[in-house]
Amino acid sequence: MNIQNARRWAPRGKRVWLMSALALCVASGVRLALHPFLGPVMPGVAFCIAAAMVEYFFGLIPSLTVMLLGLGIADFLFVPPYGHITIVTRDDVVLAISYPLVTLSTITLIERLxxxxxxxxxxxxxxxxxxxxxxxxxxxRALSRRVVDETHRLVRHLPHYHDAIILLQAVDRDAAQGAKEMAPGRLFANAHPDDIERLQRGLQPGRHRVRIGSGDGMHKLVECICERFTTHAGEFLILRTVE
Known part of the structure; x- marks a missing residue:
């Protein structure tokens, strides 16, 4: 696959040129330190390595700059006669051909990689x-399917347990107490007021016990279950008696 922006991999900014200048200075210092031992042998190796490292980290243009400056420094300081550029010798020609050839080949390969x-x-x-x-x-999609299934379950649930529902509560997740609105069911009026107040303060899914009034004015403790339904319109809690 051809990526058009692949050539823009190299970083940019002042730091690139500062590090390139540092690499050139380090290469010059290393070659100067080795000059008493090497003499005119391999005058451009240190600069070739510096250009290759700059290419790997900072890109093509800084590495070419290091290569050209390194060629001038190597020819001036490390090719006899040292410190003179007025005389062109065979060593100058060899350096001018071999050094750019090797360095450009290395830079090109690294750039492609x-x-x-x-x-x-x-x-x-x-x-x-x-x-x-x-x-x-x-x-x-999974959440949408779950909401649709819950809506269908709620639609089936309401007619089936219509006579057993005590209350239906809408849940507001952002509200401090969680309750947003409460709707009474068929048995709401028969439930004990204390139980209704307790349920209004904090109704949670699960089993509950509610006192339901009978015809003789007495209240009977009845097992109830609270179920949660998540629909498109929000979340609802339904409290009903257990058959």
Whole structure:
């Protein structure tokens, strides 16, 4: 796959040029330190290594700059006659041909590898982003199916247990106490006022015991169950007696 932005992998800014200048200075210092031992042998190796490292970390333009400046420094300081550029010798010609050839080959290879690496990273990032989008879409579809199923369950639940419902409460997640609105059921008027007050303060899904009044004015303790339903309109708690 051809990535158009692959050539823009290299960082930019002042730091790039400062580090390139530092690499050039380090290469010059190392070659100067080794000059008493090497003499005119391999005058451009240190600068070739510096240009390759700059290419790997900072890109093509800084590495070419280091290569050209390194060529001038190597020819001036490490090719006899040292410190003179007025005389062109065979060593100058050899350096001017071999050093750019080797350095350019190395830089070109590293540049191609870095572009390929950057392109692969971009493809991986795009693939990960699309995978996350698919996961979110699947989660949304799953939630939608769950809400639809809960709505259908609520629709079936209300007619079936119509006579056993004590109250129906809408739940507000943002409210401090959780309750938003309460609707009475068929048995709401027969429930003991203390139990109604307790349930209004904090109704939770699960089993409850509620005192239900009978025809003779007495209250009987009845097992009840509270169920939660999540629908498109929100969440609801339904408290009903257990058959």
């Amino acid at each position: 870095r572009r390929a690496q950057f392109g692969a990273e971009m493809i991986a990032a795009v693939a990960l982003s699309r995978y996350e989008m698919l996961l979110r879409a699947d989660n949304e």
